[in-house]
Amino acid sequence: MNATPAQRAGPLWLALYFPQLPLEVFTATQPREQALAICEQERIGTCNTAARRLGVRPGQQLTEARALSRELIIRPRRRDLEQQALEGLALWGLEFTSQLALLADNALALELAGSLNLLGDLHTLVRQISDGYRQRGHDCHYALTPSPGAALLLARARRPLLISDRAELPRALAPLPPELSEHGPALRSLGIERLGQCLQLPRAELGRRFGEAFVHWLEELQALRPSPLPRWQAPEQFSRSLPLPAESDHHEALGFAFHRLLQELGSFLRLRVKGVEALTAQMFHRKHSVTEFTLSLLEPEQNPRYIMELLQQRLQNLALPAAVHEVRLQSDILTPLPSRPGSLFADITPLDWSRFAGRLQSRLGSDAIRGLALADDHRPEYRQRLTPLPATDQHRDSAELPARRPLWLLQTPQRLSCEGEKPLYNGKLQLDGEAERVETGWWDSHGAARDYYLARNPGAELLWIYRERRSGHWYLHGIFA
Amino acid sequence: MASPGSPEPLPARLPGVWRGSESRAWQRTLPTGLPALDAILPGGGWPVGALTEILTDQQGIGELRLLLPALVRLSREGRWLAWVAPPHLPYAPALAAHGMAIDKVMLLRPRAEKDRFWALEQALRSASCGAVLAWPGTADNRQLRRLQLAAERGSCWGILFRPADSARQASPAALRLQLQVQPDRLELTLLKCRGGLARRRVELELPPTPPLP
Numbered sequence: 001m002n003a004t005p006a007q008r009a010g011p012l013w014l015a016l017y018f019p020q021l022p023l024e025v026f027t028a029t030q031p032r033e034q035a036l037a038i039c040e041q042e043r044i045g046t047c048n049t050a051a052r053r054l055g056v057r058p059g060q061q062l063t064e065a066r067a068l069s070r071e072l073i074i075r076p077r078r079r080d081l082e083q084q085a086l087e088g089l090a091l092w093g094l095e096f097t098s099q100l101a102l103l104a105d106n107a108l109a110l111e112l113a114g115s116l117n118l119l120g121d122l123h124t125l126v127r128q129i130s131d132g133y134r135q136r137g138h139d140c141h142y143a144l145t146p147s148p149g150a151a152l153l154l155a156r157a158r159r160p161l162l163i164s165d166r167a168e169l170p171r172a173l174a175p176l177p178p179e180l181s182e183h184g185p186a187l188r189s190l191g192i193e194r195l196g197q198c199l200q201l202p203r204a205e206l207g208r209r210f211g212e213a214f215v216h217w218l219e220e221l222q223a224l225r226p227s228p229l230p231r232w233q234a235p236e237q238f239s240r241s242l243p244l245p246a247e248s249d250h251h252e253a254l255g256f257a258f259h260r261l262l263q264e265l266g267s268f269l270r271l272r273v274k275g276v277e278a279l280t281a282q283m284f285h286r287k288h289s290v291t292e293f294t295l296s297l298l299e300p301e302q303n304p305r306y307i308m309e310l311l312q313q314r315l316q317n318l319a320l321p322a323a324v325h326e327v328r329l330q331s332d333i334l335t336p337l338p339s340r341p342g343s344l345f346a347d348i349t350p351l352d353w354s355r356f357a358g359r360l361q362s363r364l365g366s367d368a369i370r371g372l373a374l375a376d377d378h379r380p381e382y383r384q385r386l387t388p389l390p391a392t393d394q395h396r397d398s399a400e401l402p403a404r405r406p407l408w409l410l411q412t413p414q415r416l417s418c419e420g421e422k423p424l425y426n427g428k429l430q431l432d433g434e435a436e437r438v439e440t441g442w443w444d445s446h447g448a449a450r451d452y453y454l455a456r457n458p459g460a461e462l463l464w465i466y467r468e469r470r471s472g473h474w475y476l477h478g479i480f481a
Numbered sequence: 482m483a484s485p486g487s488p489e490p491l492p493a494r495l496p497g498v499w500r501g502s503e504s505r506a507w508q509r510t511l512p513t514g515l516p517a518l519d520a521i522l523p524g525g526g527w528p529v530g531a532l533t534e535i536l537t538d539q540q541g542i543g544e545l546r547l548l549l550p551a552l553v554r555l556s557r558e559g560r561w562l563a564w565v566a567p568p569h570l571p572y573a574p575a576l577a578a579h580g581m582a583i584d585k586v587m588l589l590r591p592r593a594e595k596d597r598f599w600a601l602e603q604a605l606r607s608a609s610c611g612a613v614l615a616w617p618g619t620a621d622n623r624q625l626r627r628l629q630l631a632a633e634r635g636s637c638w639g640i641l642f643r644p645a646d647s648a649r650q651a652s653p654a655a656l657r658l659q660l661q662v663q664p665d666r667l668e669l670t671l672l673k674c675r676g677g678l679a680r681r682r683v684e685l686e687l688p689p690t691p692p693l694p
Contacts, residue, residue: 352609353609356604360589360603363599364589364596368589368592368596369587369589371586372576372583372584372586373573374583383574389587401574401577401578403578405574406572407575408540408571408572409569409570460542462542478569479540481540481541481543481544
């Protein structure tokens with residue numbers, strides 16, 4: 001084919017047809033050797049190679065297929081999952097063109113004429129796209145013509161033609177059986193066995209018989225009339241479900257399924273140049289209400305491997321009420337990704353720290369990770385605060401730091417026993433220097449004045465103790481470590 | 482005896498010549514801020530990318546002040562200091578008075594025992610922390626090896642506080658220090674010192690507490 005710019009004045013539509021999608025939405029998590037068939041209205045629709053080996057055929061009665069083998073798994077067709085999967089495929093298609101449409105029965109149309117100058121020659125581009133879908137595990141058939149309808153018919157007929165000149169269309173379409181189109185039955189009733197026959201019929205005649213819409217369809221097929229296709233817009237949020245091959249409550253099986261979904265999420269985020277800040281993982285049980293948890297990230301995240309690590313940790317700590325038959329992943333908060341300026345410390349970028357902290361948080365819970373901050377309060381235990389990390393307030397305390405403070409503070413002062421007047425802690429304590437009076441104030445319930453001392457025990461441990469003036473009791477409050 | 486034709490064996494120690502076995506000495510060190518200690522440590526400081534064990538049964542003898550100059554320096558360079566399951570709260574006013582950037586302090590206080598070890602390993606290997614201080618209680622040799630590997634991978638100064646009787650247990654740590662207290666002084670014994678001489682002793686004057694104004 002010789003695609004010079006002059007010939008490419010009009011659009012060029014690449015139709016991509018995914019005949020195995022009803023099967024593929026299940027096989028993502030299924031071992032290849034497992035015989036699997038999809039049924040619709042009591043008949044087998046599609047089946048995999050392992051099922052064919054057992055004698056299963058499309059169109060077969062369900063009861064007949066069931067009788068063939070106990071090994072065979074039969075699933076009812078899930079058009080909702082197919083739609084989700086097709087949108088995932090469409091999203092990847094947006095890498096090549098912004099003019100993209102979803103077609104009926106698991107097919108896509110991509111307009112490529114506008115992308116050719118950017119993306120190189122047609123053959124390479126089409127191969128790149130179709131190989132890409134195959135590498136993602138999809139059976140993919142394609143054709144490219146100036147008419148999206150003709151491209152779809154050729155793709156469904158598994159004729160991978162690339163046609164840029166509409167004059168070649170009638171010849172390419174001529175041998176196709178009419179059943180490939182939605183007008184199959186009508187054409188058959190006319191005695192038409194190949195599309196070529198009806199392309200030769202006078203259009204006025206056809207119009208009188210089948211209506212104007214039919215004539216338009218024929219003209220669109222030959223690119224004599226533009227095809228209005230609604231441009232597909234990528235959804236704002238990510239939401240995908242995946243059925244498990246068998247009901248399971250094993251973390252590995254769930255992890256495997258979520259791993260698949262996270263890869264989808266990863267390409268969703270890359271294509272939308274966004275990071276996810278919160279997402280919800282759901283696990284569906286047959287007889288229980290859904291188990292779900294939300295994963296919050298410290299910052300917008302795009303890397304599925306990292307999210308997987310967090311998710312895995314949550315899964316490990318999860319108590320499931322029953323086996324799971326389907327999982328779902330949904331993004332809750334997406335944020336456009338900021339550009340990341342390079343850091344001077346290549347090995348310790350702030351990003352790495354956030355990831356590290358995020359990993360800790362998801363396993364330990366956020367209250368197990370704390371930072372320290374000074375507070376404006378003269379009472380020793382309120383002079384510092386434990387803060388969430390990363391610290392949100394940059395409040396720097398200007399008040400002068402008190403002298404003689406220990407490096408360790410006991411979370412609750414420890415009451416000391418006494419021998420006569422002398423407090424004890426691993427032996428008798430020798431008080432060191434003068435008392436420091438701390439008024440703790442009448443305004444709170446802890447109110448009472450304290451006299452603080454440095455004290456040393458026979459083991460030469462240096463301690464910070466106080467005597468509560470009201471009660472006369474001694475307490476250990478800190479350790480000069 | 483050297484066989485004919487083979488090179489003569491090197492004398493045990495040539496001045497200024499490092500033997501192959503010694504080249505496994507610490508790759509990077511962090512000055513301790515205590516000249517007497519730097520003088521006896523190979524590379525002149527705390528080993529980075531390795532474990533340091535502090536063995537003592539006492540508290541309040543200067544066991545933290547010993548580390549403080551190096552910790553302060555790391556915090557001021559913007560490196561995180563992770564404290565994993567400390568026995569008490571590190572007290573910010575005192576740390577700040579010693580010059581530490583307290584917004585670089587990260588307290589990890591997992592409730593479950595197994596989470597403590599996990600968090601410690603994560604902190605060591607993360608490459609996010611300049612130093613990790615931990616109080617792991619008992620740890621067997623296999624666990625210690627994991628921690629030593631994690632510290633190597635994260636180029637982290639890992640400090641483990643362990644009871645004095647751990648001295649009898651073998652350890653992969655690069656440095657093991659036993660602490661004994663004398664009034665106003667701290668006596669350190671190098672139980673093990675990879676790439677240096679063990680069983681050396683040093684008496685240290687620690688940074689005063691409270692810090693001088």
